[in-house]
Structures are given as C-alpha cells and as structure tokens.
Amino acid sequence: MIYTLIIHASPVQHQAPETALRFARALLEAGHTLHRVFFYRDGVFNANDLASGAADEPSLPSDWLALAQEHRLDLVVCIAAAIRRGVLDSNEAKRYDKHQSNLAQGFELSGLGQLVEASILSDRVITFGGRG
Amino acid sequence: MSPDNQASAKRFLLISTTPPYGSSASKDQLDIALTCSVFEQPVTLLFLGDGVLQLLPNQQGNLLRQKNVNAIQSSLALYDIESIYVDIDALRYHDLEASGLHIPCLPVDSHAIQRLIAEHDIVLTI
Known part of the structure; x- marks a missing residue:
C-alpha cells in the first residue's frame, strides 16, 4: 500500500513527530511504500538543522535523514510555513536577505x-x- | 472538470475543530482547501466542536491584527467549495442556528458525521 504522512507538530514540544517516524519505519518494514512525508505548520521544525538538543536526546532531523537515505524518501517541507518560522534553504535565505x-x-x-x-x-x- | 481528472480525483474531507484567531489552524485548513480546489479535487469542509465559531458572521479579526476569516470563507464558492457541514450538537452548545452563519452550511448529527468520514477518501483534521 502507498502511504503519505503529514506532520503538523514540532518535535521539541510534541510526541507526534516521533510517533510518525516510528510509524514510517514500521510501514516500510512491513513492505509498504512511503510516497512522501509532508511537514506542515510547526512540523517544519523537524527540518531545522540548528535545533541543538542534549546529547542523550533524539535528533529528529538526523533520524529523518537516516531513514530517507536508506529508503530514498521524499521529505517535503511546506515553503510558506517554513519561511514564516525561519526554516530556510540557501535560495530562500538569499531571497529574504538572511545571512544563513x-x-x-x-x-x-x-x-x-x-x-x-x-x-x-x-x-x-x-x-x-x-x-x- | 475533464473525465481524466475525474478518474484520478479523491474526495477530501477537511475537519476543523478549533475557534478562529486563537491559533493559525483555521487559516492553515483553508489553505489546504484552496489548494485542493486548484488541483480540481472535490472538497468537503466539516466544522466540529468550537470549530463552528469560525463561521460566525461579522468577525473583526483586524482588531486582533489578524486577517478576517469571513473574507476567505466568502471566496470558497468561487473555488467550487460549497459542501460545508457543521456539527449540530456544537451549534446547540453555542446557542447558534445554521441559518445565522456567514456561509450556507448543513447541520449534521453524529451519525451523519460518521457517514461523511466513511464516504471520503482523504480525511485531514486540524
């Protein structure tokens, strides 16, 4: 079966992204296809590379990357939601005159x-x- | 809509559960609704619980430095989004009548809500 997951919550404040990650691993292990993971609203914080948690806490951005590399996943972050919250790629940083x-x-x-x-x-x- | 689009169309049900202005939920939900319409997917909106308060007329979001949700609701018909349902128990709880809301809506009870959820291919809740 083909799945898409939508994540609305920040990994710092909510358990939901961790649950989504575990669900993603489980469905892939069961032989299903994960077409896309879409990060919307505060879910865009899952893609914040500057998030710096304690060493003994999980890091959702790197956990998603590891899963994406293993299964060639499509991790898409809503651009409008991300820009508002300060999650920018180099193109958008240039467009909005940000230094990083x-x-x-x-x-x-x-x-x-x-x-x-x-x-x-x-x-x-x-x-x-x-x-x- | 072309026959090709019809064949690949999914019926979307977007469920709103929160009042306007306290969070971005109402606006974020409407953004999904408008995007579905651009992709020519049939969209149904369902307002549950305090979500029915989004439909109150004469809102003045500007006093809270926010955009008026009524304005986006008024444009829904232009996007062919006219299938709009409200939880009848929530209307009663807030002492509201469907006829007094900003846009035309059909009141539904819990059985009809179950049917709506079952009838749609994609159900998204905010």
Missing part, C-alpha cells in the same frame, strides 16, 4: 500542492499532531 540557511540535509521546501498531489497518489494519508 538552516534547512536540514535530506529535506526540500515546496508548496502545499505537494500535499494534495501526494494524497491523490496514496492509498492512505495519515496526519500526526493535527489537533490544535
């Missing part, structure tokens, strides 16, 4: 159309951290 970019490796910025397109192509679309 911080989009973590393995993620790409794109529009909400990627969420809708993924929903059209997937058998199951699961939202994590949607309430609130």
